[in-house]
Amino acid sequence: xxxxxxxxxxxxxxxxxxxxxxxxxxxMAFHLLERNRxxxxxxxxxxxxxxxxIGHCRTCRTFTELEQCDICAxxxxxxxxxxxxxxxxxxxxxxxxxxxxxxxxFVLMGHLSPIDGIGxxxxxxxxxxxxLSSDEFDEMILATNPTVxxxxxxxxxxxxxGSYDVSVTRIAHGVPVGGELGYVDGNTLSHxxxxxxxx
Amino acid sequence: xxxxxxxxxxxxxxxxxxxxxxxxxxxMAFHLLERNRxxxxxxxxxxxxxxxxIGHCRTCRTFTELEQCDICAxxxxxxxxxxxxxxxxxxxxxxxxxxxxxxxxFVLMGHLSPIDGIGxxxxxxxxxxxxLSSDEFDEMILATNPTVxxxxxxxxxxxxxGSYDVSVTRIAHGVPVGGELGYVDGNTLSHxxxxxxxx
Numbered sequence: 001x002x003x004x005x006x007x008x009x010x011x012x013x014x015x016x017x018x019x020x021x022x023x024x025x026x027x028m029a030f031h032l033l034e035r036n037r038x039x040x041x042x043x044x045x046x047x048x049x050x051x052x053x054i055g056h057c058r059t060c061r062t063f064t065e066l067e068q069c070d071i072c073a074x075x076x077x078x079x080x081x082x083x084x085x086x087x088x089x090x091x092x093x094x095x096x097x098x099x100x101x102x103x104x105x106f107v108l109m110g111h112l113s114p115i116d117g118i119g120x121x122x123x124x125x126x127x128x129x130x131x132l133s134s135d136e137f138d139e140m141i142l143a144t145n146p147t148v149x150x151x152x153x154x155x156x157x158x159x160x161x162g163s164y165d166v167s168v169t170r171i172a173h174g175v176p177v178g179g180e181l182g183y184v185d186g187n188t189l190s191h192x193x194x195x196x197x198x199x
Numbered sequence: 200x201x202x203x204x205x206x207x208x209x210x211x212x213x214x215x216x217x218x219x220x221x222x223x224x225x226x227m228a229f230h231l232l233e234r235n236r237x238x239x240x241x242x243x244x245x246x247x248x249x250x251x252x253i254g255h256c257r258t259c260r261t262f263t264e265l266e267q268c269d270i271c272a273x274x275x276x277x278x279x280x281x282x283x284x285x286x287x288x289x290x291x292x293x294x295x296x297x298x299x300x301x302x303x304x305f306v307l308m309g310h311l312s313p314i315d316g317i318g319x320x321x322x323x324x325x326x327x328x329x330x331l332s333s334d335e336f337d338e339m340i341l342a343t344n345p346t347v348x349x350x351x352x353x354x355x356x357x358x359x360x361g362s363y364d365v366s367v368t369r370i371a372h373g374v375p376v377g378g379e380l381g382y383v384d385g386n387t388l389s390h391x392x393x394x395x396x397x398x
Binding site: 033050063064065070088 | 205228
């Protein structure tokens with residue numbers, strides 16, 4: 001038996017969401033149709049609007065519907081002369097939640113991955129170089145993910161920054177706070193030792 | 200830091216999907232914006248269209264954008280004079296996948312649950328009575344879920360059908376095919392024994 005075409009189309013399109021397979025798509029479609037048509041209509045509208053209007057901040061490349069995002073436009077942030085390099089906009093959210101960082105960001109929207117055809121150009125590194133040459137920053141903090149690709153990307157950007165008058169730092173690797181040593185993997189632990197600090 | 204309003208609105212609205220919390224909503228929003236704007240636009244369109252146009256089949260109450268669904272409209276199905284009562288449209292899908300059932304369906308869109316204010320009226324039982332009094336059916340198969348609420352609903356409908364000239368049956372409860380007896384719960388096992396058949 002076939003579902004009616006519109007229902008089937010909705011289920012097929014729900015599979016565009018990450019982590020949603022045929023079974024969850026079906027469950028979502030029936031749930032929305034049965035219990036939350038108002039919510040679904042709102043979602044459909046805001047999704048259409050978002051896809052049409054949200055672009056990238058012209059300075060830091062994060063998602064925004066404005067020319068420049070709030071962080072880049074803030075004079076207080078500009079005065080800090082700090083630039084933090086992250087892989088994705090969700091990293092900005094995580095860092096902002098700590099409330100510790102008062103500088104600006106630059107979002108790579110990924111990491112170097114030659115196999116997937118993601119090179120310096122796709123990460124906007126020419127844009128980053130423009131930013132560095134503008135003499136607006138004293139320090140660039142590399143906060144890419146502590147993965148192989150993230151590390152490689154960090155090293156690549158550090159090399160790139162060598163020709164600019166800016167100090168380059170990398171966020172610390174080590175034992176996560178609140179964890180137990182016995183559960184920490186060896187790689188992290190050896191980083192924690194080699195990065196030890198005087199008390 | 201606040202996300203830009205449109206991004207935040209998209210994330211908030213994604214939480215209308217069942218099983219999607221703040222973290223997954225954020226991941227979904229960034230994924231769609233970063234990698235699948237075309238898919239998201241299609242999803243938004245089909246969701247808006249579905250919410251506007253999909254209603255219920257006037258005979259069996261399943262979801263369809265037509266007056267009457269394909270199954271109800273099929274003369275072959277009508278000739279079988281069988282009616283299967285299910286709780287939700289996804290049950291129809293599951294039964295149709297077996298390819299065994301050649302009759303028509305009636306979808307309750309839930310089960311009796313006085314505590315949630317779901318009574319006979321919400322399940323469309325007056326509509327079911329109209330259907331039964333039309334003399335189109337010889338047998339009504341109760342295929343509500345094997346839960347407490349599903350059983351109660353089945354018994355209620357069986358009582359209701361007493362005044363019509365239709366035989367009422369319930370799908371068999373027992374040991375699932377392919378399972379191991381050791382893992383089957385006691386309740387199911389006692390149903391399997393009391394429902395034993397001669398070989």
